[in-house]
Amino acid sequence: MSRAGVRWSRLALLAATVLVLVPFAWMVSISFTPEEQAFSSVSLLPAEPTLVNYVEAVTDANLGRAMLNSLVVTAVPVLTNCVAAVAAGYAFALLPFRGSTALFYLLLSTAAIPTSVTLIPLFLMAKGFPLAGGNDLAGYGGTGLLDSLPGLMLPHLVMTMNIFLARQYFSTANAELAEAARVDGAGEWRIFRSIYLPLSRPIVAVIAIFTFTGVWDDFLWPLVITQSPEVQTVQLALAQFLASGTVRYGTLMAGAVLATLPVLVIFLANQRHFVSGLADGSVKG
Template identity: 35%
Template sequence: MTAARSGSAPVSGSRTHEGRPVSETTEPSPGAAGRAGAGRVGAAQAPTRRLRRSLLHLVLGVVAALYLSPLLYMLATSFKTRGEAGATEPRWTPDPFTLDAYRQVLGSTDSPVVQWFLNSLLAATAHSALVLATATPAAYALARMDFRGRGVIFAGVVATLFVPPVILLVPNFLIVNELAWVDTLPAIIVPAAAGAFGVFFLRQFFLTLPGELEEAAEIDGCNRWQIFLRVVLPLARPALVTLALLSFLSNWNDFLWPLYVLLSPETLTLPAGLANFQGANNIRYDLLMAGAVIASVPVLLLYVVAQRWVIEGVSRSGLKG
């Protein structure tokens, strides 16, 4: 009886909860202790991480302000009066705000800025399309096709990247003159369309594509051109958009070559035309800034629209800048 009662009594140092003994000194499991320690360490490091993130955002903000300040000042100056734009003490905010500079630039008969703008837009668009038409098949052949001399050909293409473009001014001018393209838009569209950069850029992107896709297309009965058009090109859309944008910017901002081959005021592009406009209005800073804004806004808008494609194309092509 005593043994039975002692066996049924609760053990010393414990409490009963719904008839079950519960120890008063329960030790935490090793996993729980590790998680608790990691939580305490993470909580202790959280202020440090927030401080680093804040400093990083501050540095990026300062760098962005340094890059944007010339553009913002150019924009502000274009809305100033002639006297305020040429003042010795520059001001960021125009007072009074006026559109006279844009009216004079766009309405000038001696300097057809609108015609220059249309010439640049047409030339840059056609140049971008021609670059894609020549670089895409060449890059695909050098990246995905196996033939004798492929490495030598690619080395020769890359070697042309090291040739200074100024050296090619005279040969290109002689060729353009023989074709009777002087003072015409084809003179600034065609010569640089078969550049090495586009081939190199797209080849790096094509090398990242898995070969199983082409093998599956061959099993389905596709030939090489069908694989190129229906399989490779849709996957290469980010790289194609990036190359088109870079080619557009290169042709849009080209200044030296149009001065050599475009002679009449009606055929000038915007950079070359604005250079002549600056010579005629060297003290009209409001007019010069208005022309610079007209030349900059389309490029900035184009980049904002294609930014996602540009980032993806550059990251997948293996190029870093």
């Protein structure tokens, strides 16, 4: 690529980035502004910067605990999605069986159902989860997975959209690699694990990122199934500052900035990974 091309790309990206970041810069700015002055000027630099909002966000909403909970609740679905959804997408693309296409579309169709309709059924299923929260084997007697970390994870363990994503990715993959390995007598699980999975880092990274942000930002589900502060998630903690009539903008923004950091870190760590593959490929060109 030409040097001028790089310069223009950089300039264009810079412009876009600035535009995109203006509202976010505001968030950051307000997070350092005393509550009384929040939103009172268009200036991006707080006149009297303060850390008080951050202190309040951490102490009042127990944000530290909430972030730890969210990390746990998010990590497990990221793992299960990276394994189960990727394996399923792989098979739908490269190991078809009779009815696999129909099954795939059946699974996919569930992705389009509005959450408001499945909320209550899922709630009842979490409550009736057997042998948990004082339940017997039939799911009666206790509160099941309600108000627990596993309960928070329950609806996210496999996201159908991730199956779709993996299947799309593998459908452009080279099937001959597998054929060759089969000739050599390798089992299907080994072929997947040792050949295709290591080569599918970009899609695994994307699935990981999307699962992470999806679960991290989820609000409605944690709202209905949690009660105790011990299992509160980040978004619930933030909502405390949104209480109508007494919205605390500075604290809300400080909390939002803090809540954004882990996701940003995860993203930064991930995106380098799929940059490397790309960089190798195009530097040569």
